[in-house]
Amino acid sequence: QKEVEQNSGPLSVPEGAIASLNCTYSDRGSQSFFWYRQYSGKSPELIMSIYSNGDKEDGRFTAQLNKASQYVSLLIRDSQPSDSATYLCAVNRGDTGRRALTFGSGTRLQVQP
Amino acid sequence: GAVVSQHPSWVICKSGTSVKIECRSLDFQATTMFWYRQFPKQSLMLMATSNEGSKATYEQGVEKDKFLINHASLTLSTLTVTSAHPEDSSFYICSARDLSGSGRSRYFGPGTRLTVL
Numbered sequence: 001q002k003e004v005e006q007n008s009g010p011l012s013v014p015e016g017a018i019a020s021l022n023c024t025y026s027d028r029g030s031q032s033f034f035w036y037r038q039y040s041g042k043s044p045e046l047i048m049s050i051y052s053n054g055d056k057e058d059g060r061f062t063a064q065l066n067k068a069s070q071y072v073s074l075l076i077r078d079s080q081p082s083d084s085a086t087y088l089c090a091v092n093r094g095d096t097g098r099r100a101l102t103f104g105s106g107t108r109l110q111v112q113p
Numbered sequence: 114g115a116v117v118s119q120h121p122s123w124v125i126c127k128s129g130t131s132v133k134i135e136c137r138s139l140d141f142q143a144t145t146m147f148w149y150r151q152f153p154k155q156s157l158m159l160m161a162t163s164n165e166g167s168k169a170t171y172e173q174g175v176e177k178d179k180f181l182i183n184h185a186s187l188t189l190s191t192l193t194v195t196s197a198h199p200e201d202s203s204f205y206i207c208s209a210r211d212l213s214g215s216g217r218s219r220y221f222g223p224g225t226r227l228t229v230l
Binding site for chain 2: 041100104
């Protein structure tokens with residue numbers, strides 16, 4: 001079992017719709033969760049971080065965390081063609097800066113104009 | 114957000130040569146930096162954790178004598194690919210955390226694309 005699992009996609013949604021991206025993780029000790037967006041040929045860009053159960057909203061983005069189910073998701077409202085990218089879920093066991101993130105394989109999102 | 118730079122952004126070299134990649138935190142100090150490698154259509158794989166003033170910690174399967182890491186200051190870590198071969202061609206990305214901030218996020222450099230001929 002992979003430590004962080006994501007559906008590779010592509011997930012295709014029409015412009016203006018809600019895109020829902022999901023991620024599961026295997027380590028129950030995980031405490032920090034991140035969503036990154038990566039455009040082709042570029043390095044990842046941080047979109048959201050979440051550390052406690054529940055929802056966290058930032059503009060068009062909402063991250064949801066359920067530690068009991070070991071599940072984290074990202075909702076993108078009013079999807080735009082510019083949101084088309086690969087979205088990487090990343091997990092960290094602790095909250096110290098000395099631990100690296102473990103990444104999922106990413107979900108490719110395509111927003112159709 | 115915090116800024117992390119990498120240099121060079123891309124490099125092409127002949128097989129057998131060594132290549133040095135620099136990672137700098139521009140507006141914050143980073144006692145720990147991380148080096149990742151990403152092959153086409155794959156996710157980021159951690160290569161090593163670079164600690165300022167001490168030896169790097171390498172992930173299983175990563176040759177420490179081939180990928181030399183030096184973290185000489187709180188703002189600079191370097192990765193040297195020694196005797197590079199075509200299979201080392203990849204996208205190398207560094208990451209650092211701003212310890213002065215309240216968050217626990219890591220910021221990524223823009224990456225270095227290495228092509229070994």
